[in-house]
Amino acid sequence: MIDFLTGPLESGIDRRALLEVVLLGLLCGPLSFWVRSFRLAYPSESLAHGLLPGLVLASLAGAPLIVGAAGGVAVAAVAVAIASRDRRIGSDTATAVVVSGAFGLGGLLALRPDAPARLEELLFGDPLGVSAADLAAAGALALAGGAALAVLHRPLTAVAFDAGGAGALGLRPGRVRLALLLVLATAVAVAVQGLGSLLVLAVLVAPAMAVGDRVRSPGRAMAAGAAVAVGAGVVGLYSSFHLGGAAGASVALALCAAAAGGAALGRLRRPAAPPPRAA
Amino acid sequence: MSAALAVEGLSAGYGGDPVLTGVSFAAEAGSTVCVLGPNGGGKTTLFRALLGQLPHTEGDIRLQGHPAHVAQAAHARLDFPVSALDVALMGSLAGRWWLPARRSDRERARAAVERVGLAGLEHTPYGALSGGQRQRVLIARALVQDAQVLLLDEPLAGVDPASAETITALFADLRAEGRTLLVSSHDVEGARAFDSVLCLNRGQVAFGPPAEVLDARVLEATYGHELIVIPAGEGGRPVRAVAVQHHEH
Amino acid sequence: MGLAALPDPLYLLELRSTRLAVAELLLLAVAGGVLGAYVVLRRLAFYTHAVGTATFPGVVLAEAASFSPRLAALAVAGAYATGVERAGRSGRDPGGAATGLMLVLALATGTILASDVFQSGAGVDRLLFGSAIALSDADVAVAAAAAVIALASALLLGRAWSAVAFDPEGAPALGVPGRRADLALLLVVGATAVAALPAVGSLLVTSLFVVPAAVARLLTRSVPGLVAASVGVAAAQGLLGLYGALWLDVPPGPAIAVLGAAVYVLTAATTALAPAGSLRGVAA
Numbered sequence: 020m021i022d023f024l025t026g027p028l029e030s031g032i033d034r035r036a037l038l039e040v041v042l043l044g045l046l047c048g049p050l051s052f053w054v055r056s057f058r059l060a061y062p063s064e065s066l067a068h069g070l071l072p073g074l075v076l077a078s079l080a081g082a083p084l085i086v087g088a089a090g091g092v093a094v095a096a097v098a099v100a101i102a103s104r105d106r107r108i109g110s111d112t113a114t115a116v117v118v119s120g121a122f123g124l125g126g127l128l129a130l131r132p133d134a135p136a137r138l139e140e141l142l143f144g145d146p147l148g149v150s151a152a153d154l155a156a157a158g159a160l161a162l163a164g165g166a167a168l169a170v171l172h173r174p175l176t177a178v179a180f181d182a183g184g185a186g187a188l189g190l191r192p193g194r195v196r197l198a199l200l201l202v203l204a205t206a207v208a209v210a211v212q213g214l215g216s217l218l219v220l221a222v223l224v225a226p227a228m229a230v231g232d233r234v235r236s237p238g239r240a241m242a243a244g245a246a247v248a249v250g251a252g253v254v255g256l257y258s259s260f261h262l263g264g265a266a267g268a269s270v271a272l273a274l275c276a277a278a279a280g281g282a283a284l285g286r287l288r289r290p291a292a293p294p295p296r297a298a
Numbered sequence: 299m300s301a302a303l304a305v306e307g308l309s310a311g312y313g314g315d316p317v318l319t320g321v322s323f324a325a326e327a328g329s330t331v332c333v334l335g336p337n338g339g340g341k342t343t344l345f346r347a348l349l350g351q352l353p354h355t356e357g358d359i360r361l362q363g364h365p366a367h368v369a370q371a372a373h374a375r376l377d378f379p380v381s382a383l384d385v386a387l388m389g390s391l392a393g394r395w396w397l398p399a400r401r402s403d404r405e406r407a408r409a410a411v412e413r414v415g416l417a418g419l420e421h422t423p424y425g426a427l428s429g430g431q432r433q434r435v436l437i438a439r440a441l442v443q444d445a446q447v448l449l450l451d452e453p454l455a456g457v458d459p460a461s462a463e464t465i466t467a468l469f470a471d472l473r474a475e476g477r478t479l480l481v482s483s484h485d486v487e488g489a490r491a492f493d494s495v496l497c498l499n500r501g502q503v504a505f506g507p508p509a510e511v512l513d514a515r516v517l518e519a520t521y522g523h524e525l526i527v528i529p530a531g532e533g534g535r536p537v538r539a540v541a542v543q544h545h546e547h
Numbered sequence: 548m549g550l551a552a553l554p555d556p557l558y559l560l561e562l563r564s565t566r567l568a569v570a571e572l573l574l575l576a577v578a579g580g581v582l583g584a585y586v587v588l589r590r591l592a593f594y595t596h597a598v599g600t601a602t603f604p605g606v607v608l609a610e611a612a613s614f615s616p617r618l619a620a621l622a623v624a625g626a627y628a629t630g631v632e633r634a635g636r637s638g639r640d641p642g643g644a645a646t647g648l649m650l651v652l653a654l655a656t657g658t659i660l661a662s663d664v665f666q667s668g669a670g671v672d673r674l675l676f677g678s679a680i681a682l683s684d685a686d687v688a689v690a691a692a693a694a695v696i697a698l699a700s701a702l703l704l705g706r707a708w709s710a711v712a713f714d715p716e717g718a719p720a721l722g723v724p725g726r727r728a729d730l731a732l733l734l735v736v737g738a739t740a741v742a743a744l745p746a747v748g749s750l751l752v753t754s755l756f757v758v759p760a761a762v763a764r765l766l767t768r769s770v771p772g773l774v775a776a777s778v779g780v781a782a783a784q785g786l787l788g789l790y791g792a793l794w795l796d797v798p799p800g801p802a803i804a805v806l807g808a809a810v811y812v813l814t815a816a817t818t819a820l821a822p823a824g825s826l827r828g829v830a831a
Contacts, residue, residue, distance in 0.1 A: 054644075060643040060647045061647070105819070112590065115592035115758075116757065119807065120808025126676045127797050127805055130676065130801065131797055171396075173396075180385065184369045184436075186349065188443070189364070189391055190392075190395060217654045218655055224644045232379070235381070235423065237380075264659040268656075278648055
């Protein structure tokens, strides 16, 4: 039994992977509450997919992935913003064009015969490939993101509750939302190393789904989200270690399981219609 | 007493042609103004302009401080995890949103919740309150803002009689404190209880004491076909009017 | 990466593998172009991406079980289409969180299964990005069937689809059964997307089913015009992308996707100055 628990703690690689996953959980678990409150799942997904070329370029150049992720996310955000402005097309289609182009560019750069084949890790995550420097960078960004969430806590609450009325309270809802998007972009850039461009959405969406509507305050929702995210991350890594599946995908599956469990529990407690929406 | 709120030749819009033109009125501190008009007639536009949310095209607005706004309770989210006290506390955000709430802010929020008659319900989730209670919580939030001018958007719409009574009594208190209230409403008869009435229909139709303003001609110019007017009767019974209410879905 | 001299375009027709690729891409241009027009009108771009992605674990499983990957993909696509139609009615996933998570589930499951099925990552790359130069006659036959299905369903249902896209709530008043029309579109798109999987892979279905139609949308003023232009753009994009991929020695699927996005950017930039205007009778 002890071996079961200490196995993953023995090698440096696994210890770093565990630490990475814990860091991710501490940043993205709380953020997940705001992603849900502000309906940011689609934007999160398009940021995560759109940054793929940046990751590939960093990988080809031997640069730290976090640099590629940060650059990629910035370009993706601008591209989606510009494309979505065209009223003839609509943001749904515009985002699909950007993502298709990004996937294509990532695949193009990564799948040439002479290119090193790291595309799997960039797509599905590679917690075991995290270096001490990567961890330090992730830790610093996670701290910055966490600090931003703390400072933005009250405005986010007010705007999520009543965006129309927040203006009269002395807030600028547009700016609050923009700040949240910046934190989101940072979180995506940090988390993509562990979970990959295709799976990172899980850690931004599953924790809030697992926690559901049963919380009494945003603060508690965020704490619960952190617990779910960290727990799922650890469970995922342990199962990957003992059962041999890919580490990033295992963490993603654990997160999905947590979300499904939380949704089912919510259904049991309240079998009636979904929560009332104001007209 | 000087005017707490003075508007001169206001024209406002959302880009393109102004949807509200030629508004001029003034309200003294401690007075109440009822804003009447059909949906789309400019009541919301006027409030937005007074809140500084519209770059108004022309005209002059002079206000004591920044006004507080009480929206219709239906517009806030019912499934967001905040208690009545949390909502009231949001009134203390202005100018210090990046800092946590102070103890004095919490005290003021608690006092405001009590003042609107919801003592004991501070920690109830907002979504679990009745419509009238939710409206009162939003008023408490405006009280915490401690504004001299309050803009209230149909505060009695769809509110149960007990809450309506509390709210109306509160208006009297706020008047006595020297605050100025602008209340938009569809209740033409209820407007007679206010100090002044402002009738809007894409422009200013009339402004003044209710006895002067609320005659058949003004009401028809304001509401057009949306009004049922019962003409003045014998023995000096005044013109009575009922506006047709449209509910937004 | 040295640039070889530009190959003779007719070279595309000399090798069997490239002939098959040309045939496949032309047929997929018909399917993706025709249906893509309605996908863009009805705002189903995300659905199209999702249905392609969702087939990934099904195909991996089928290859492991020596079952027909095409049938497995078709089954998954059909199930997903029905699920989306039902969930859409109840409006229970605002913001797309549940759908996004479902796709993560599909991708994570697929990759974990794949490590048992494929010796190297190449198998997964092929499934995700396609292998247009390694097609079989059966693949081309399926693409032909997809083209026929697309044309037939557009002929029969195109007017209904336009009406629903223009005014979803008002369609029933016109006698158009909105739900059934939607379900039909979702099913047809799902089925024909399966035909595109060998050529462009699970992740790039939108490069043929959405991007050409988006380009065409910027250039046309009527629905028939949109459909025709969409097919034309898709064909040009597919063939030029294939040609460029052979020249630069890069995988064709991603090349087609990149070319499509680039064409869209150019078109959007140039037409923003002289807008084509809204479609007659269909909301922008």
